[in-house]
Amino acid sequence: MKNIWVILKREYTVRVKNKTFVIMTFLAPILIGLFYGGSIYFATKGAEDNTLKKIYIEGNQALCKSMDKSFDNFSFIIPQKNTNIEKELSEEKIDGWLILNDLDLRFLDSSQLIVKNSFSLNTKSSLNTFIKTQATKILLQSKGITQATIDSSEALGNISMVEENELGEKQQSSTEIKSAVGLVMSLVIYMFIFIYGSMVMRSAMEEKTNRIVEVIVSSVKPFELMLGKILGVALVGLTQFMAWILLSFTLVLGIGKYFNIALENSKNLPNTGGKQEIIQSAMDQSNILESIGQLPYAQIITVFFIFFLGGYLLYSSVFAAIGSAVNQETDVQQFMFPVSMPLIFGIIIAQSVVFQSPNGELAKIFSMIPFTSPILMCVRVPFGVSWTEIFTSALILYTTFFLMVWLSAKIYRIGILMYGKKPTWKDFAKWIRQ
Amino acid sequence: MNSYISVENVYKYFDDKCVSNNISLEIPQGEIFGLLGPNGAGKTTLIRMLATITQPDKGTIYINGEALSEKHIKQIGYMPEERGLYKKMSVVDQLLFFAELKGYSRNQAKEEVKFWMNKLEIVDWAPKKMEELSKGMAQKIQFISTILHKPKFLILDEPFSGFDPVNADMVKDLIIELKNQGTTILFSTHRMDNIEELCNHLAIIHQGEKILDGKINEIRQQFFNREYALEFIENENIEYDHNEFSLIQSQINNFGRREFTIQLKENQAPRDLLNHYAKYNNMIGFKEKIPTIHQIFVNKVTSKK
Incomplete structure (x- = not known):
């Protein structure tokens, strides 16, 4: 036991004292924030076609008249009699020529938009929606309903989902937030396993290639060395993780405070539509906050740590065995790929099936398989998973870990002293039997 | 002879290959024992x-009369031939x-480290990372790490490889000092001169088998086949x-002298030889040609092939 502690202490201090560790601990949350913020920004804003589209409209008089204005990024113009539309289109003076030649506005199938360069999917669909809305308004007006009546009859907002528990208490439920929480947790586990698992692997490889290992195994059992290494790196990961949580918490609190001040200020604004919108968005926010507040936190945190640690321990023991067996970095790939397959598979399952049916059969099966359960359990837990299921899955996971450590130790014990030829799966099997 | 280590009829297989074939050795207490063998003989x-x-x-292997097991780890110091240290650590x-x-314990460890660093005059190196040290310096640290815990049984595999002559002598003196304590x-090596200089006993291993062992003087006497060298201007x-x-x-030897090697017959004595050539x-020289360990080694290993 003392030896495991000495090894663990070395693995931990060497890594935590490392400059890269300190920099990454402070920089990673910022980088991750920038990365996600950036991708969300580009997904919503950056890719969108924001250029103003000049479009000539012709055909149905009533419809043309109702559209003769600007909407969103479109500027609709009724052309002069002598305009050479085709020429202007080919010279790209205008972006489109919309011919609304339908007599019956209920069916817009024969209307055409002639363009030189195709519009994006989003642009086309928003144009389509706009034309349909205008057509509907004209149809309603033709049936004697006034513009004012139409405007005041439009329904706004979204329905909200409320969950009722066994005690009959109703709670705000947000599928989006649950999915987000689950997905973030599973991604964190996925990253943690890869980053720290390969750290264990490199550490085993370093000892082998630097020829330190023979000196060490003359003092400690290979099993102790391997376990000390795995636990030491786990502690490094947990330290980093705790630091990230604290940092994020501080950041979130800071941002929250800033937004609260902004909200307070907005209440003092004159009574305009702007204020209405702010209040609406504040209400949305409070609903979201309520949903976040009502997640089963005790369960989520417990499950996260149990499976976070279990998943890492299971995979890192396999990674340690691989690191002990190979002689150079380039030999790693052939073993890493098949070993990390279940993990990647877990993420795919998590994203597709679980979101469609978090408590379905497939989700349940894969959250029992120890190589995918850390990811699947974490995705499912915000939706509510029974403690029996969690306990069974954790039991399977940790039993498999102990079995895997035992097998890996057998490979490790021989692998670290084998130099020269590149090992094969057959060698692994042989070393386990020895 | 009081053996500290006894190796009794030891076999070791890799797959179906026998890499240690019925090896028995007696390593006397407080002696330096040389282990010789060509590459791949099964020394490691x-x-x-x-x-x-x-x-x-x-x-079975016995250490001080007890069957060797993990509980003896602390009594053993091992410096392997393939050795290294953590590059990023001080x-x-x-x-x-x-x-x-x-x-x-941490405090005992600190005491010991301080003692050895003072003894070898390397206190200034303490905060340096291993990657900043020269190969010779690193070897010194490696040697200290092997003997730091005062092992009763020390295994040194090619301890002088990588040392310059000055550092090699320093380590040699340390080895003798430890022996005297x-x-x-x-001591496993390819370098016969080291064996003859340091060891009293040796064993030669070849193709997984022990082909020779005993006291060095006795072995050399045993291989002496009544050859004498006579030297003339x-x-x-x-x-x-x-x-x-x-x-x-x-032949004409390195010093430009004529040298005859003569083997005495059963009925001849060295005095007869001297009388005849006097x-x-x-004539300026006359000596017994006792084979060197090198000659015995080459002779044994090649005859076995």
């Missing part, structure tokens, strides 16, 4: 079993780590008369 396999890294498939952290692995030392005008003796070799007044 035997050494790893002695260092408790692997176990024999058959047979000298002092590295030494403390090894001392703690050998069972020292009662440490039993197993070279003079082309002299005709030598060898009729009674069997001349094995006649008449040539250019």
